[in-house]
Amino acid sequence: MAKYTPMIEQYLSVKEEAKDAFLFFRLGDFYEMFFDDAILAAKELEITLTGRAGGADEKIPMCGVPYHSAESYIQRLIEKGYKVAICEQVEDPAEAKGVVRREIVRVVTPGTMMEGKAVSEKSNNYMVAVTEIDKVMAVAACDLSTGELHVTSSPSSKEWLRDEIGIYTPSEIIGDEGLIGWIKEQAGPLGKPVVYTPRSKAPDESGRRQFGEAAWIRLEPERRACVAMLVTYLGETQKRSLGQLSRISAYEPEQFMILDPFTRRNLELVETVRDRSKKGSLLHLLDRTQTSMGARLLRRWVDKPLLSSSQVEARLEAVEELFGAFMLREDLKDKLKGIYDLERLVGRIAFGTANGRDLNALKLSLRQIPELKELCSDSRSNTLSRLASGLDDCGDLAELIEEAIADDPPVSVRDGGLIRPGYHAKLDELREASTNGKRWIADLEAAERQATGIKSLKVGYNKVFGYYIEITKSNLTALPEGRYERKQTLANAERFVTPELKEREALILEAEDRMLDLEYGLFTEIRDKLSANIPRLQRLAEAVAEIDVLRSLAEVSSDSGFVKPVLTDGYDMIVENGRHPVVETVMEGRAFIANGTALKQDASILLITGPNMAGKSTYMRQVALISILAQIGCFVPAARAEIPIVDRIFTRIGAADDLIGGQSTFMVEMADIQVMTDKATARSLIIIDELGRGTSTTEGIAIAQAVIEYVHDVIGCKALVSTHFHELAHLESALPGLRNYSMAVQESGEKVHFLRKLVPGAASTSYGIYCAKLAGLPSVITDRASGLLGELEQVPVAAGKMSSPAASMDAVSAVREDASPVYAAVEPASASADSKPAPASDMGIIQLSMFGDEPVQPQSASAKEDARLRGLLKQLKQADIMNMTPLQAMGLLNELKMKAKDL
Numbered sequence: 001m002a003k004y005t006p007m008i009e010q011y012l013s014v015k016e017e018a019k020d021a022f023l024f025f026r027l028g029d030f031y032e033m034f035f036d037d038a039i040l041a042a043k044e045l046e047i048t049l050t051g052r053a054g055g056a057d058e059k060i061p062m063c064g065v066p067y068h069s070a071e072s073y074i075q076r077l078i079e080k081g082y083k084v085a086i087c088e089q090v091e092d093p094a095e096a097k098g099v100v101r102r103e104i105v106r107v108v109t110p111g112t113m114m115e116g117k118a119v120s121e122k123s124n125n126y127m128v129a130v131t132e133i134d135k136v137m138a139v140a141a142c143d144l145s146t147g148e149l150h151v152t153s154s155p156s157s158k159e160w161l162r163d164e165i166g167i168y169t170p171s172e173i174i175g176d177e178g179l180i181g182w183i184k185e186q187a188g189p190l191g192k193p194v195v196y197t198p199r200s201k202a203p204d205e206s207g208r209r210q211f212g213e214a215a216w217i218r219l220e221p222e223r224r225a226c227v228a229m230l231v232t233y234l235g236e237t238q239k240r241s242l243g244q245l246s247r248i249s250a251y252e253p254e255q256f257m258i259l260d261p262f263t264r265r266n267l268e269l270v271e272t273v274r275d276r277s278k279k280g281s282l283l284h285l286l287d288r289t290q291t292s293m294g295a296r297l298l299r300r301w302v303d304k305p306l307l308s309s310s311q312v313e314a315r316l317e318a319v320e321e322l323f324g325a326f327m328l329r330e331d332l333k334d335k336l337k338g339i340y341d342l343e344r345l346v347g348r349i350a351f352g353t354a355n356g357r358d359l360n361a362l363k364l365s366l367r368q369i370p371e372l373k374e375l376c377s378d379s380r381s382n383t384l385s386r387l388a389s390g391l392d393d394c395g396d397l398a399e400l401i402e403e404a405i406a407d408d409p410p411v412s413v414r415d416g417g418l419i420r421p422g423y424h425a426k427l428d429e430l431r432e433a434s435t436n437g438k439r440w441i442a443d444l445e446a447a448e449r450q451a452t453g454i455k456s457l458k459v460g461y462n463k464v465f466g467y468y469i470e471i472t473k474s475n476l477t478a479l480p481e482g483r484y485e486r487k488q489t490l491a492n493a494e495r496f497v498t499p500e501l502k503e504r505e506a507l508i509l510e511a512e513d514r515m516l517d518l519e520y521g522l523f524t525e526i527r528d529k530l531s532a533n534i535p536r537l538q539r540l541a542e543a544v545a546e547i548d549v550l551r552s553l554a555e556v557s558s559d560s561g562f563v564k565p566v567l568t569d570g571y572d573m574i575v576e577n578g579r580h581p582v583v584e585t586v587m588e589g590r591a592f593i594a595n596g597t598a599l600k601q602d603a604s605i606l607l608i609t610g611p612n613m614a615g616k617s618t619y620m621r622q623v624a625l626i627s628i629l630a631q632i633g634c635f636v637p638a639a640r641a642e643i644p645i646v647d648r649i650f651t652r653i654g655a656a657d658d659l660i661g662g663q664s665t666f667m668v669e670m671a672d673i674q675v676m677t678d679k680a681t682a683r684s685l686i687i688i689d690e691l692g693r694g695t696s697t698t699e700g701i702a703i704a705q706a707v708i709e710y711v712h713d714v715i716g717c718k719a720l721v722s723t724h725f726h727e728l729a730h731l732e733s734a735l736p737g738l739r740n741y742s743m744a745v746q747e748s749g750e751k752v753h754f755l756r757k758l759v760p761g762a763a764s765t766s767y768g769i770y771c772a773k774l775a776g777l778p779s780v781i782t783d784r785a786s787g788l789l790g791e792l793e794q795v796p797v798a799a800g801k802m803s804s805p806a807a808s809m810d811a812v813s814a815v816r817e818d819a820s821p822v823y824a825a826v827e828p829a830s831a832s833a834d835s836k837p838a839p840a841s842d843m844g845i846i847q848l849s850m851f852g853d854e855p856v857q858p859q860s861a862s863a864k865e866d867a868r869l870r871g872l873l874k875q876l877k878q879a880d881i882m883n884m885t886p887l888q889a890m891g892l893l894n895e896l897k898m899k900a901k902d903l
Contacts, residue, residue, distance in 0.1 A: 078110055129233070162260075356413065562638075604737040741760055
């Protein structure tokens with residue numbers, strides 16, 4: 001005897017095709033899972049784990065979910081990162097010999113979800129494929145629910161790959177083992193990584209069949225390979241037509257401003273840093289769209305600002321027209337409100353999952369297009385007129401749906417009631433037969449009641465026994481002899497049939513079965529006709545989405561008092577009374593202090609000093625956001641703005657460490673600076689907040705100055721740098737393109753007011769102790785800190801060589817002046833084998849070794865001082881600082897201070 005029953009053997013055979021997925025195995029009205037799938041699914045879905053006799057030897061674990069509610073369970077598993085393979089019966093049980101044949105009809109993965117919570121209305125659900133061929137990397141991104149497919153490529157660079165993937169925030173990434181292995185190593189997850197090798201021996205053919213020969217050969221070989229991998233994967237998992245993938249949108253990376261994931265996060269473009277929500281982000285401010293497809297397009301614009309001034313100007317021209325035309329904006333808004341999500345409706349039609357209500361939603365949307373087109377055509381905007389000229393209202397498709405689909409169809413396409421009366425003659429005949437038959441049944445009930453005198457007699461129906469006459473047992477004696485044929489006995493009644501009733505039942509049921517089959521066939525025929533017009537509908541959806549976004553930008557610009565920026569091909573960025581667009585909206589009636597910006601060839605770097613909480617970070621972010629707003633085609637928050645095209649924005653804002661990667665805040669900052677120095681061009685914008693922190697004061701000053709000099713002398717781009725190292729203020733006299741600025745502060749007795757105003761000149765202090773007081777630190781600490789600060793300002797900073805900020809500035813200035821020139825030629829970062837670093841003692845600085853036992857000696861220290869110094873350092877090294885209370889730490893510091901006075 002076989003170990004398992006034939007049905008379980010079939011299950012195991014199908015499971016071999018989906019080893020990495022839960023197998024939803026259709027048995028009657030349930031999807032069942034067995035063995036390890038059942039154990040894990042019961043845990044993850046919190047459903048009952050039972051057992052089933054699977055053979056002579058064992059009872060196998062089993063659990064299941066009803067097929068009609070399976071979608072919610074599938075979504076829960078997908079959200080947890082699993083795959084689900086759906087196995088259906090593909091053979092009529094009445095015709096099956098033995099076990100009914102079953103096959104996997106679809107594999108649901110995070111990147112192939114079409115509906116549900118995982119698919120947000122206002123954001124895409126992208127799946128990404130990555131390849132590397134002949135030192136060229138390619139990225140293909142697809143949203144199966146909308147039919148979008150984008151592809152690009154670049155010379156191999158993992159930084160580029162990370163940045164490009166980050167734009168799409170994919171839910172799933174497929175690729176070969178090498179690239180997927182690197183993606184898995186990233187501290188920030190980029191999406192669910194899947195190692196994938198196409199089963200097809202010629203994956204290129206799948207792409208050629210999907211998009212056609214002409215479109216296929218226009219792609220570069222590296223891009224073709226990437227798209228082929230993606231399409232093959234979708235074909236293997238979805239096992240159905242992918243008609244929504246009708247075209248490939250290929251683009252060059254150089255078409256868009258580059259914003260790495262850290263910059264998008266720091267600037268809070270689409271979500272906030274604190275809680276990763278849309279509310280509080282730039283996208284949230286700009287999103288006044290009326291359609292879901294418009295909201296998704298707006299996000300793509302924010303993620304990928306343009307580098308083509310002509311394309312930006314076209315958007316600005318439309319926004320300008322709508323900015324001054326309130327009634328036009330409102331009329332467009334009214335029409336856009338009536339348009340459903342065309343992209344996802346089209347996706348469901350192509351996928352074969354659209355029902356009658358989806359088709360009616362499409363019809364209602366298409367009915368809005370003629371008036372929308374007229375509004376845009378009548379405007380004075382060339383951009384809106386161009387969009388209107390390309391609007392195909394698809395009136396023929398709307399008429400087809402109007403003629404065929406009922407006004408209020410059921411959710412299920414198998415329940416009947418989908419097709420409007422009068423659309424199909426044969427269907428109308430069957431409906432009439434069914435209706436007449438049911439009328440005959442009603443008449444029969446009345447006639448039998450009269451003939452028998454039994455008022456409680458009733459004619460009923462169920463799926464098991466069909467139509468019947470039911471009579472309570474107390475009335476059985478009133479039945480005429482031989483009139484009825486007994487069919488079923490109940491506790492309190494008997495059910496009967498008559499020859500006439502059985503004959504009529506056969507006619508009614510035959511009519512209903514034929515009617516349902518015919519109606520479903522007619523519906524799929526209509527859906528197929530719509531599928532043949534998917535490219536038309538997708539082009540319409542794109543145009544409507546663009547009109548929606550332009551109207552949204554105009555409304556925000558008008559309500560917020562933004563101005564049209566002047567785009568230039570030059571270098572200078574001039575902003576008068578600029579404002580942070582998001583911060584301004586949450587001021588709740590308080591005035592936002594506007595600040596201007598003037599970044600020019602002769603003043604390309606602003607070195608900003610001043611206290612925390614004074615607005616340095618807000619100011620620097622607002623400059624970056626004004627550039628981004630201008631290059632997506634939006635007005636900007638300023639009195640006047642002259643904006644050059646910026647090819648890339650780099651930001652280093654806020655403290656952040658990489659615990660998983662084992663990197664400190666300072667190491668992360670240095671890594672970010674390395675990317676800036678490597679990738680920035682003269683057209684870039686660099687923003688660094690608190691440059692050089694995280695290490696010793698002297699090293700921090702040295703690194704900060706070196707970075708600023710490199711940006712000034714080598715890159716030559718626009719830069720905003722904030723720092724608490726006031727010693728760097730001297731660079732204004734050494735670097736012709738650097739200007740000192742600070743955030744204005746007003747002191748009134750012991751009170752300090754941060755004015756949030758950027759003013760020329762360097763700050764004299766950072767007001768750190770005052771900020772500590774505002775934060776609520778105990779007065780014993782802040783008072784002690786004030787006393788220590790006064791003492792420290794009177795003692796040498798480093799072995800007596802820098803006794804004051806002025807002396808520090810002079811010393812650092814000397815370093816700059818001794819280099820002639822500083823960056824005459826840029827050398828590689830690695831030094832030669834023979835080169836040796838200058839000893840710390842030559843610079844008059846005592847540099848303690850982090851792990852060694854001996855410090856580097858000062859240049860001129862007596863033997864006696866040396867011995868004392870060693871003792872002092874030994875005491876410092878042995879101190880258990882991490883387990884001290886604040887008071888114990890201050891006591892130790894005071895003791896070391898007293899000993900140091902004698903050195």
